[in-house]
Amino acid sequence: MASEGRIEEIKRAALGEISAATTTDELEAVRVRYLGRSAELTEIKKSIGSLPAEERKVVGKGVNVASGEIERDLQSRREELAAAEQEARLRAEAVDVTLPGVTRERGSLHPSLRVVDDIVDFFVGLGYGVAEGPEVETDYYNFTALNIPPGHPARGMQDTFFLDEGLVLRTHTSPGQIRTMLTREPPVYVVVPGKVYRRDSDPTHTPMFHQIEGLAVDRGLTLAHLKGTLAAMARHVFGEEVGIRLRPSYFQFTEPSVELDVSCFACDGRGDPDCRVCKGAGWLEMLGAGMVDPAVLSEVGYDPEEFTGFAFGMGPDRMAMTRYGISDLRLFFEGDLRFLEQF
Numbered sequence: 001m002a003s004e005g006r007i008e009e010i011k012r013a014a015l016g017e018i019s020a021a022t023t024t025d026e027l028e029a030v031r032v033r034y035l036g037r038s039a040e041l042t043e044i045k046k047s048i049g050s051l052p053a054e055e056r057k058v059v060g061k062g063v064n065v066a067s068g069e070i071e072r073d074l075q076s077r078r079e080e081l082a083a084a085e086q087e088a089r090l091r092a093e094a095v096d097v098t099l100p101g102v103t104r105e106r107g108s109l110h111p112s113l114r115v116v117d118d119i120v121d122f123f124v125g126l127g128y129g130v131a132e133g134p135e136v137e138t139d140y141y142n143f144t145a146l147n148i149p150p151g152h153p154a155r156g157m158q159d160t161f162f163l164d165e166g167l168v169l170r171t172h173t174s175p176g177q178i179r180t181m182l183t184r185e186p187p188v189y190v191v192v193p194g195k196v197y198r199r200d201s202d203p204t205h206t207p208m209f210h211q212i213e214g215l216a217v218d219r220g221l222t223l224a225h226l227k228g229t230l231a232a233m234a235r236h237v238f239g240e241e242v243g244i245r246l247r248p249s250y251f252q253f254t255e256p257s258v259e260l261d262v263s264c265f266a267c268d269g270r271g272d273p274d275c276r277v278c279k280g281a282g283w284l285e286m287l288g289a290g291m292v293d294p295a296v297l298s299e300v301g302y303d304p305e306e307f308t309g310f311a312f313g314m315g316p317d318r319m320a321m322t323r324y325g326i327s328d329l330r331l332f333f334e335g336d337l338r339f340l341e342q343f
């Protein structure tokens, strides 16, 4: 029979386990063990009815007092543990808002594109329009219309990628001149930036590279206008102090033809024998140019007696190489971020 002594024992064991519990889950297990449906105290409570009347009162009271005390202890320990658990969770989930954020890499403009943008901006500032043409070009636009008929030896110098019949990868942006003139009446002032292709690969040549073509056709344009325009562009790109010179040259679609050199910006045009940039020449080759050949004007239906024009073509990749002191052009197009990130 359950004695008061046993009830006291159970209570003391329960209170001991309650204070020893370290989590709310452990505490819940203690509750089930001491107050649950099959707990010893519960069994005692159920048996009260069958006790002799005088014991009934004493045992009943003892059980009630004991379970009341266990209940209270459980409650206060539960509050303690829950608070501690919440505290621990908050600490574990804390976000340190003072830590640096996750940064995203930002792209940058390709060195060639910087030069292209710079030059195109300059000409837009002078009132030139910007045109583009297809990279797959017809033989006619790339060669014939530019005064380079089939069989002409100049074709052999271009290392052309030939595609299907009559199509080539354009070897220069000069077909942009023809396309522009065929769709517009003079006066025409336009620059044509774009990609061009030649079968060539070494430290200073890549199978694809960039060019910017320029064309002006108007009444009364002379070589002096060409020289003034190119000098202004050179000052824009290389600074006010830059010197320029024109050398006679030859292109099929211009007559006369010239090449433009700019004074070396690294040695101020002195031509220092150990100058890295001009290798002692004092000058840097910059572009080809000339007065549009009357045969080209006639080809597109402009009257060469009424209109004259000048044209020029330059390689912005080369200009970027000199500007940034890069000795291998192939680096430009390998897509290596360690190189490209430097710009």
Ligand code: DAH
Pocket (backbone or CB within 6 Å): 171, 172, 173, 174, 213, 214, 251, 253, 254, 287, 288, 289, 290, 310, 311, 312, 313, 314
């Ligand atoms: N198309 C020439 C080349 O690729 C460059 C050039 C020279 C363009 C003279 C011109 C020009 O417009 O007048 O080498």
